[in-house]
Amino acid sequence: MSSQEYNFTPDWVSPPGDTILDLMEERDWNQVELANRLGFSTKHLNQLIKGKVTLTYDTALKLERVLGSTVSFWMNRESKYRQHVARLEAEQNYKGWIDWLDDVPVNELKKIGAIENIRNIDSNKPILVEHLLSFFGVASPDEWRNYYGSMSVSFRKTKEEQADNGAISAWLRLGEIEAEKTSAPKYNRSKFESAIKRIRELTVQTPDDFYPALYELCLEAGVKLLLVKPIPKSRVSGVARWLNGHSPIIQLSLYGKTNDKFWFTFFHEVAHILLHSDEKSDIYLDNTDLKSKNQKELEANDWAGSILIPEEYRFDLVGLRSHVEILEFSKRINIHPGIVVGRLQHEGVIGYKSALNKLKNSFEIVS
DSSP states (O other), rough: OOOOOOOOOOOOOOOOHHHHHHHHHHOOHHHHHHHHHHHHHHHHHHHHHTTSSSHHHHHHHHHHHHHSSSSHHHHHHHHHHHHHHHHHHHHHHHHHTTGGGGGGGGGHHHTTTTSSOOOSSOOOOOHHHHHHHHHTTSSSHHHHHHIIIIHHBBOOOTTTTTTHHHHHHHHHHHHHHHHHTTTOOOOOOHHHHHHHHHHHHHHOOHHHHHHHHHHHHHHHTTTTEOOOOOOOTTSSSEEEEEEETTEEEEEEOOTTTTTHHHHHHHHHHHHHHHSSOOTTOOOOOEEETTTOOHHHHHHHHHHHHHHHHHHGHHHHHTTTOOOHHHHHHHHHTOOOOOHHHHHHHHTSSSOOTTGGGGGGGBOOOOO
């Protein structure tokens, strides 16, 4: 979207009372006479003319009989005027909320087209506030703080750096928007558990080959799998959460970009859905770079690790050192060698800068 400044919006829309005054003048009536003809008090008529009271359908019927035109005309005049008043009030609110822009990643959301790419000048800031409210689906920054602020209390973070709730909330919202576009059957735990073995077999494939199958296997079980590019400062590799208490989603950012981290994160999020679904309000934000002391995170780590490399192969695993040994072992247990390398690094058997990193594959989200 191109950068632009918004044109001036006129604020001269008049209330229906202006038309009432014009018609009174044509008939040479004062407010007392018109009030008597309408059956109103003079005070009520005066407030109607000034736009301080709403022109109702009943009033429109009376105006039709006394002053002419149609009910539709009077109701349309009232509707347009109220819309105009509401717009002016909203614009004043937006001006008062521009400090909120400091709490959300405005520039990043403009870059990816989530909000319109208008210049970040003072005159445009109220417009940016309006666009961000629409993006987050909230009425005001207070509702954003109430919803995402209370949500942040439920963030189960595995990395202390995950402190920018604005960036995290934006990334989560991008996932919500994608999830809303996707239809899925009701979550079926049994189907999801049955799909895990088939999904593990996909780890030896390239993303172009495995992702469509992975997506469908999850969707058939009622789990929505989403790939959403990371927002700077969110530092999130994945999240498991429930929408509306009945629809689980797994959202991955490819933060880290190698297949060992991708698959560990995926199965880690699977574990949260299978093991921790009793607390559907919790949002499990994860980063595989740091060990967590949280019990549920430890459970998810153990579950994911045992799915990828079952415990009965642990003794053989820790004895691996060479390129050939890793290839033979990975072939024997039908897992990608890059995952084996990642596990050996996690176990401290080999270093993170090892030449064996060439056995890993790098992933990228293509927009």
